[in-house]
Amino acid sequence: MPLNASVRTLKGVGEKRAALYEKMGIRTVVDLLGHYPRGYEDWSHPVPLSQVTPGEPCCVRGWVASTPTEHRVRKGMTLYKFRVTDGYQTLQVTLFNNPYAAAKIRRDQEILLYGTVVSDGRRAEMTSPQIETAAGARIRPIYPRTEGLTGKMIETNVAQALDLARRVGLPEILPEETVRREGLCDRLTAIESIHFPADGQAVEEARRRLVFEELFVLQLGLLRLKSRSRQQSGAVIAADRTAEYVAGLPFALTGAQRRAIADCVADLQGHRPMSRLVQGDVGSGKTAVAAGVAYSLIRGGWQAAMMAPTEILAEQHAATLQKLLGDRVRVGLLTGSLPAARRRALQQAIAAGEIDLVVGTHALISESVQFARLGLVITDEQHRFGVAQQARLASKGHNPHLLVMSATPIPRTLALILYGDLDVSVLDELPPGRQPVETYAVGGDKRERAYGYVRKHLDQGRQGFIVCPLVEESEEAGDLRSATEVFRQLQEGPFRGYRLGLLHGRMKAAEKEKTMAAFAAGEIQLLVSTTVIEVGVDVPNAVIMVVENADRFGLAQLHQLRGRVGRGQHRSTCILISDNRGEDTRRRLSVMCATNDGFKIADEDLKLRGPGDFFGNRQHGLPQLKVADLLDDMPLLQRAQSSAAALLGADPDLGGHPLLRQAVERLFAQVGEQGLN
Numbered sequence: 128m129p130l131n132a133s134v135r136t137l138k139g140v141g142e143k144r145a146a147l148y149e150k151m152g153i154r155t156v157v158d159l160l161g162h163y164p165r166g167y168e169d170w171s172h173p174v175p176l177s178q179v180t181p182g183e184p185c186c187v188r189g190w191v192a193s194t195p196t197e198h199r200v201r202k203g204m205t206l207y208k209f210r211v212t213d214g215y216q217t218l219q220v221t222l223f224n225n226p227y228a229a230a231k232i233r234r235d236q237e238i239l240l241y242g243t244v245v246s247d248g249r250r251a252e253m254t255s256p257q258i259e260t261a262a263g264a265r266i267r268p269i270y271p272r273t274e275g276l277t278g279k280m281i282e283t284n285v286a287q288a289l290d291l292a293r294r295v296g297l298p299e300i301l302p303e304e305t306v307r308r309e310g311l312c313d314r315l316t317a318i319e320s321i322h323f324p325a326d327g328q329a330v331e332e333a334r335r336r337l338v339f340e341e342l343f344v345l346q347l348g349l350l351r352l353k354s355r356s357r358q359q360s361g362a363v364i365a366a367d368r369t370a371e372y373v374a375g376l377p378f379a380l381t382g383a384q385r386r387a388i389a390d391c392v393a394d395l396q397g398h399r400p401m402s403r404l405v406q407g408d409v410g411s412g413k414t415a416v417a418a419g420v421a422y423s424l425i426r427g428g429w430q431a432a433m434m435a436p437t438e439i440l441a442e443q444h445a446a447t448l449q450k451l452l453g454d455r456v457r458v459g460l461l462t463g464s465l466p467a468a469r470r471r472a473l474q475q476a477i478a479a480g481e482i483d484l485v486v487g488t489h490a491l492i493s494e495s496v497q498f499a500r501l502g503l504v505i506t507d508e509q510h511r512f513g514v515a516q517q518a519r520l521a522s523k524g525h526n527p528h529l530l531v532m533s534a535t536p537i538p539r540t541l542a543l544i545l546y547g548d549l550d551v552s553v554l555d556e557l558p559p560g561r562q563p564v565e566t567y568a569v570g571g572d573k574r575e576r577a578y579g580y581v582r583k584h585l586d587q588g589r590q591g592f593i594v595c596p597l598v599e600e601s602e603e604a605g606d607l608r609s610a611t612e613v614f615r616q617l618q619e620g621p622f623r624g625y626r627l628g629l630l631h632g633r634m635k636a637a638e639k640e641k642t643m644a645a646f647a648a649g650e651i652q653l654l655v656s657t658t659v660i661e662v663g664v665d666v667p668n669a670v671i672m673v674v675e676n677a678d679r680f681g682l683a684q685l686h687q688l689r690g691r692v693g694r695g696q697h698r699s700t701c702i703l704i705s706d707n708r709g710e711d712t713r714r715r716l717s718v719m720c721a722t723n724d725g726f727k728i729a730d731e732d733l734k735l736r737g738p739g740d741f742f743g744n745r746q747h748g749l750p751q752l753k754v755a756d757l758l759d760d761m762p763l764l765q766r767a768q769s770s771a772a773a774l775l776g777a778d779p780d781l782g783g784h785p786l787l788r789q790a791v792e793r794l795f796a797q798v799g800e801q802g803l804n
């Protein structure tokens with residue numbers, strides 16, 4: 128099909144431009160059609176000069192009153208000035224270093240200018256406006272783009288792609304019946320209007336159609352993953368062995384932990400496979416819950432698998448679980464870096480049923496891993512994994528039970544719609560004796576004092592973190608601190624003689640693991656890092672954290688970060704540094720100083736930032752959506768869910784809807800690829 132051809136088949140797209148498109152994930156003509164504008168500029172109603180509001184972007188129409196004159200200001204800086212009139216008023220226009228645009232301006236020509244008018248009361252002026260001929264009077268798309276591609280280039284190519292689509296036709300992927308019942312416009316119309324809308328209403332209609340389609344595909348995927356819950360469980364256990372498990376623990380479980388384990392064990396004894404989410408704040412002891420559930424299952428004759436997002440976490444979990452479960456349970460650790468021979472031996476043991484609990488990374492999903500009797504799949508920190516990956520691991524058993532552990536609070540209503548029959552147990556209690564992390568928000572002028580405080584802790588044998596928003600210094604970052612630079616500065620200055628480590632997402636996996644292991648072993652005293660440490664790192668000896676440019680992080684994220692300290696018996700401190708003195712920043716950071724309760728913080732985050740940001744970070748572990756907003760589009764989400772359920776009732780494996788099936792696979796495939804930042 129011609130629409131699946133490379134973008135290079137479009138006029139004006141050569142190797143260079145194709146490479147730029149590729150950078151944005153656009154390879155084919157269809158991909159380009161799916162590259163929706165992030166907003167629009169309204170050129171459709173140019174305003175007369177007399178009605179312009181200075182300081183706001185707008186489109187004005189006028190006639191060229193004087194051709195551009197060239198003013199060489201200094202080397203490398205040439206201005207082109209000309210005047211535009213609408214018959215009553217005059218506008219002074221200035222272009223910088225743009226001989227190309229200036230050469231096209233003809234006297235008396237009617238033109239449109241889009242930009243911001245600045246006025247000193249006598250003279251109105253526009254600097255570097257976009258210029259179009261009078262034919263450009265329409266609503267124009269603003270595209271997300273990458274350096275080297277202009278909006279105009281994208282616009283032109285999209286128009287060509289649309290021409291092609293009109294000629295060859297764009298197949299409908301939604302069932303005809305659904306399109307009719309929901310009163311949706313057809314696909315081609317929607318895509319035309321999202322790029323080049325006739326008016327605001329056309330955008331709305333297009334958006335409604337595309338949002339519905341996206342949510343429909345999402346729901347089909349989720350429902351298909353869930354459909355297993357109607358089937359028989361393969362791993363029913365006879366006895367609740369929790370008492371035995373508890374007897375071997377070095378601590379007493381909290382009431383919340385006991386309740387969560389009881390919920391799960393009751394599920395294991397039932398005849399449906401369990402699908403349960405255990406939601407608990409950082410430090411609430413989710414691992415001990417997972418171990419307790421695994422214990423009864425394993426003593427009942429089944430195997431369990433636990434998937435962790437990184438090698439270091441997998442290692443940590445394997446060690447912790449072995450300790451919690453005692454030597455009656457054989458725990459194995461399977462990661463990508465295992466030497467081939469050991470890996471083979473371990474796989475054989477797993478296949479022979481000689482390992483009871485396998486902890487691992489993505490390596491667990493690999494085809495060569497086979498279980499003798501997999502009865503339970505546990506995933507930790509759900510938002511780092513796709514639902515699809517969990518399903519793939521689950522397919523290695525016969526309808527095994529699923530246990531998902533997450534520290535991310537999702538509003539209940541949304542969870543119900545998204546997960547439907549997923550059951551939830553909440554750990555609303557922290558282990559006793561946990562001291563809240565004392566948190567302070569300070570300006571950059573207190574940085575030296577903060578460092579002194581950190582040194583004091585390091586001298587006492589404790590460890591700490593310095594967290595930065597960036598990996599490396601960059602032009603546009605302004606005053607944002609980068610881990611690489613801060614690491615260098617600290618090593619040469621304030622922390623000379625201390626053992627420092629650097630950790631960020633651009634390091635190779637093996638390097639990251641090595642650094643984390645050295646930190647866990649106490650060899651590194653102070654770890655300078657980006658947010659890669661956000662997930663699950665458990666080093667109880669780490670008691671102090673300094674966060675640079677704290678205003679750049681979301682509250683939920685700060686909470687996750689802060690959760691890396693305060694995990695042992697030592698009093699812990701978190702210092703949030705920010706030079707942003709805005710009211711909003713002050714309020715957000717004061718929330719962090721006032722509470723350690725993740726649910727309260729998530730609530731505040733929602734209130735302060737709105738749902739868009741909160742869910743923007745893929746915190747929900749779902750595929751990234753292009754047009755839909757899960758909270759704003761909740762009513763459509765509900766409709767999409769019931770339509771999807773009806774369709775699956777009639778066509779469970781979507782055999783009769785191959786295009787939809789492809790769309791589902793595509794949407795969920797990307798979830799499998801997301802890694803740490």
Ligand code: ADP
Pocket residue numbers: 378379380381384407408409410411412413414415558559665694
């Ligand atoms: P999270 O919920 O963040 O995954 P963990 O499972 O890592 O929390 O537990 C955090 C720490 O609390 C661990 O060091 C663990 O041993 C300890 N812990 C868990 N449950 C209890 C308990 N009931 N009493 C005391 N300490 C506990």
Ligand code: MG
Pocket residue numbers: 413414507663
């Ligand atoms: Mg954990």
